[in-house]
Amino acid sequence: MRTKEPKQLKKKVCKLCVEKLERIDYKDDRRLARFITDRGKIVPRRISGTCARHQKQVTLAVKRARILALLPFTSDQLR
C-alpha cells in the first residue's frame, strides 16, 4: 500500500531560497513566526521544506528571538 501512492506529490521548495534571502534576521519576528508551530516549536525541515542552509539560519534566528521575547518558547506563554 505504501509503495503504490507517492508520499508527497509535490516537491517542497525552500521558501527562503525563493525569496532570495541571504540571511535571516532574528529581529524579523513576522517572518520567523511562520517557522514555529502553534506550540512555539521550530517547524522541522521535513514539514516546511526549508533547505539545510536556511533551516540552520532559521533555527539560530528563532532562538535569538526567543531570548528577546520576540517569539515564544511555548504556547503556554501566549496567554
Place this chain on the structure above:
Amino acid sequence: MREYETVIVLDPALDDTRVDQEIETVSTVITQGGGEVLEVQRWGRRRLAYEVQKKREGIYSLIRFKSEREVLDELKRRYLLNESMLRHLTVLSLGPSAPPSTEGFTHGGDRRGEGYGHGGRRGEGFGGGRRFERRDRDADDIDREPREPREPREPREPREPREPRAPGAPSSPEAPAESQERGGQEPGGPEA
C-alpha cells in the same frame, strides 16, 4: 575591532528620560572601551511574547557598534546588575537592518496577509498542513510524518466456521467448549 549589535529590553515603567539614560550608559561603556557607536534604534514599547518579571511589555532598543571583544564582557556585567533590564542580547552585527514589526508577537494574527492565500491553517503552506498541526497540539509529537489517510476497509467476509479443535489440545485449554457456544466464530470476526 568587529561590528556588534546589542538589543536591550527595558522595564516598561521607565519614562523616556530614563530610557535615554540607559542608552547613554551603554554608549559610554562602548566608547570608553575604545569602541564606536554606529547606530541607535529605538523600537519603543512592544508586547513581549511571554511574560518577563510579570510584565507583558518592554521597551526595546538596539545599538550597533564597533569595538574590541572585551567591551562585551563589560556590557554584560552591567546588564546583569541593572534591575530594569528585562532582556539583553549582543551578537555580531550583519550590517544595518530594519527594526521589526511594531506590534509584537501575536499568535496567529501576524501570519495572515502574508501572501499565503486564505490565511487558514492550510494557508501557511506547510505540506503537512492541518494534520500536522493537530497532531502537534494533541500528541506533542512531531517526529513522525503525517500519515496518509487510510483507505476504507472492505467489509470482511464471514469466515468459515472452524473445525472444532481436538479436545485436549495443549495450546487452547478452553477451546472446545467455547467454540461450540459461539458457533465457531473467531474473536474479532465479522461482528466486531
